[in-house]
Amino acid sequence: MGPGPSPRPGPARRPSRVALAVLLCAALLLSPPVRGAGERRRLACSTCRGIVDRFNQGLADTAKKNFGGGNTAWEEKTLSKYESSEIRLVEIIENLCDSSNFECNNMVEEHEELIEKWWFKLKKKYPDLFKWFCIETIEVCCPAGTYGPDCLACHGGSERPCHGNGHCDGDGTRGGDGSCSCKKEYTGQFCLDCSSGYFSSLRNETHSVCTACDASCTGCTGEGSEKCKTCASGYVKEDEKCTDRRLSKALDVKFVCFATQHYRCADSPRAFVIDTQGKKTVIATPFDLDQ
Numbered sequence: 001m002g003p004g005p006s007p008r009p010g011p012a013r014r015p016s017r018v019a020l021a022v023l024l025c026a027a028l029l030l031s032p033p034v035r036g037a038g039e040r041r042r043l044a045c046s047t048c049r050g051i052v053d054r055f056n057q058g059l060a061d062t063a064k065k066n067f068g069g070g071n072t073a074w075e076e077k078t079l080s081k082y083e084s085s086e087i088r089l090v091e092i093i094e095n096l097c098d099s100s101n102f103e104c105n106n107m108v109e110e111h112e113e114l115i116e117k118w119w120f121k122l123k124k125k126y127p128d129l130f131k132w133f134c135i136e137t138i139e140v141c142c143p144a145g146t147y148g149p150d151c152l153a154c155h156g157g158s159e160r161p162c163h164g165n166g167h168c169d170g171d172g173t174r175g176g177d178g179s180c181s182c183k184k185e186y187t188g189q190f191c192l193d194c195s196s197g198y199f200s201s202l203r204n205e206t207h208s209v210c211t212a213c214d215a216s217c218t219g220c221t222g223e224g225s226e227k228c229k230t231c232a233s234g235y236v237k238e239d240e241k242c243t244d245r246r247l248s249k250a251l252d253v254k255f256v257c258f259a260t261q262h263y264r265c266a267d268s269p270r271a272f273v274i275d276t277q278g279k280k281t282v283i284a285t286p287f288d289l290d291q
């Protein structure tokens, strides 16, 4: 079949197989975007997940709708008949997709027979529809902790991808590359190292926990202002600790200035001084700590 005039003026809505094949080859040959394919695989998995969620919702809804609450033999028999009936399946399938959701309707249409097969023959043996349908049968998803076309283990292992300190790219889908995006406290390929401004408070074969350095530090080796690598701005090294300049012994009183961000207690009614005995005095006159 060529692109020439069709013998019949029949439905022209479907492109011919040849045209599709040519397009597919062109797409494969010309476009290197593995990312595009990966994105489509991710989308396919989330579509499938959505379908299964709606299926389970449909199961719950139809269970309620048809349960009279009674317990007669007649009811039990009718109920158990309905339970696995085609009527119930049709009811559920009708509500799997919003009409505007093209991907979803497409997927359901394409695999309706599989869903029927599962409903009538396989659901006892494979009660987890998501696993049977999305992962094992149409192969658009992967088990949690795995990614990509072959469901390989995420970086850091499938048990706890990224050591529980980040997100594995493509986790649970046929897309992605398994690499980690770490939470802000962590860094490195496996999210085991601490970001700057954090120190390692626990590290063993499987776990790594990083904790924020004290506010007085710029980088630290442990907890508290004694473990600073260097002092943060506004802090000075004193007695092996980083101390708030305003509380430094270099001054004979301790200052707290709520009024400004700077070390300048301007003539604000909220600026005050606490002396070494703890006595609080509101400062009435302009005061400059930098002097």
Ligand SMILES: *[C@@H]1O[C@H](CO)[C@@H](O)[C@H](O)[C@H]1NC(C)=O
Binding pocket: 202, 204, 205, 206, 207
């Ligand atoms: C590593 O630390 C975690 C968190 O405290 C703990 O649950 C786990 O058992 C530890 N593993 C080993 C091998 O010590």
